[in-house]
Amino acid sequence: MIQPRTRALLVQRRRPHGVRRAQDGVKPMPRYIRASRSAALAVAAVASCRPRPEAGANASVEPAAAVAGPSMEPVDSGYADVHGLRMYYEVYGAGKPLVLLHGSYMNIPLNWAHIIPLLAKDRKVIAAEMQGHGRTRDIPREFSYEGMADDVSGLLEHLKIERADVLGYSMGGGVAFQVAVRHPEKVRRLVVLSGVYAHDGWWPDVEASFATFTPEMFKGTPIHEQYVGSGNDPGHFPEFVQKVIGIDLKPYDWSKDVKNIEAPIFMAIGDADGVRYEHAMELFRAKGGGKMGDIHGLPESRLAVLPSTTHIGMIQRTDWLIPMIRDFLDSDLDSAPPTF
Numbered sequence: 001m002i003q004p005r006t007r008a009l010l011v012q013r014r015r016p017h018g019v020r021r022a023q024d025g026v027k028p029m030p031r032y033i034r035a036s037r038s039a040a041l042a043v044a045a046v047a048s049c050r051p052r053p054e055a056g057a058n059a060s061v062e063p064a065a066a067v068a069g070p071s072m073e074p075v076d077s078g079y080a081d082v083h084g085l086r087m088y089y090e091v092y093g094a095g096k097p098l099v100l101l102h103g104s105y106m107n108i109p110l111n112w113a114h115i116i117p118l119l120a121k122d123r124k125v126i127a128a129e130m131q132g133h134g135r136t137r138d139i140p141r142e143f144s145y146e147g148m149a150d151d152v153s154g155l156l157e158h159l160k161i162e163r164a165d166v167l168g169y170s171m172g173g174g175v176a177f178q179v180a181v182r183h184p185e186k187v188r189r190l191v192v193l194s195g196v197y198a199h200d201g202w203w204p205d206v207e208a209s210f211a212t213f214t215p216e217m218f219k220g221t222p223i224h225e226q227y228v229g230s231g232n233d234p235g236h237f238p239e240f241v242q243k244v245i246g247i248d249l250k251p252y253d254w255s256k257d258v259k260n261i262e263a264p265i266f267m268a269i270g271d272a273d274g275v276r277y278e279h280a281m282e283l284f285r286a287k288g289g290g291k292m293g294d295i296h297g298l299p300e301s302r303l304a305v306l307p308s309t310t311h312i313g314m315i316q317r318t319d320w321l322i323p324m325i326r327d328f329l330d331s332d333l334d335s336a337p338p339t340f
Helices: 004-014 031-048 108-112 145-158 171-182 204-212 222-229 234-248 255-259 277-286 318-330
Strands: 076-082 085-092 096-101 123-128 164-169 187-193 265-272 302-310
Touching: 076 145, 085 145, 096 108, 096 145, 096 171, 108 123, 108 222, 123 145, 145 171, 164 171, 171 187, 171 234, 171 255, 187 318, 204 234, 222 234, 255 277, 265 277, 265 318, 277 302, 302 318
Parallel strands: 096 123, 096 164, 164 187, 187 265, 265 302
Antiparallel strands: 076 085, 085 123
16 A cells, blocks of 8 residues: 555665664564554555656655645634534635545645645635544544544534535545435535445455554654644654544444435545455445446446555545546536437
8 A cells, every 4th residue: 555665765764773674684574564564654654645746646756845736725714613622624715615534644734735726726625624633632532433424514514514515535535424424414425535434345454454553653754743743742642543543443334324325426446445346336336336327327426446546646646536526526417328
């Protein structure tokens, strides 16, 4: 799940001075430890990775500070008091509302800085920071997808938005599913990028890696720096790491409820993502897919498997994703197939 060049940089950054490589005579780390460690570092690395403007998003990555990209100021920002939480949010642009829900350990700038300017050209983009993330301080409440979904619903009420499109990435995809399940009247259309609706929606080795996450794996990464830079107590960072990953250490399966979501769903995964192909296809079939559109017509929901795209690479594929997202949100979703 992590780019080779990024992995090399991370490993180099973490190797103490004087420690030899395996080829210098040191016994190599067992494969299962390397795999789990790479999975955790991949989460941390996503924050520092941005696509080169002139190259493919997965071709190479470099520190965000070294890459110039579009930026814009929010037209509104603040805190919404929801369920004992002071939830931080930012609003960009004007038009039909679209809510953005970030991935685990991330916040608005880490997940969406390069995406918001592209989506806010003709719509109102509401970006929120989940419990304990960014500027939304943690409270004595267990982390749960259901709880975070209720928080999003409360934010929409705070902003006096009756109905919105909802887009979630990774953990945010799980929250997005739950918003549509628990508050269906507030969701017009749903976009889920590299997210799952059951714990076994991840490839088995990915799911197994979650239990290996430790705070030490994140030290010195942009995720750790942003956590502290947002005004959080550095002493609580270990608790934050364990609390966030805890939601994926317990089995869950929302298959029945998610398949009954009435809102059209656009689900996108990478062909080298952490999400199983069968998991995404199962939902697409339940939403009317798995048939020849020229004979049966087109379903309202959509599925995309992006080539040469990893879990991290998904949010870097703006050249592909943004047109697909905009078309899905703006289309009348006519089921008539094309003709010659």
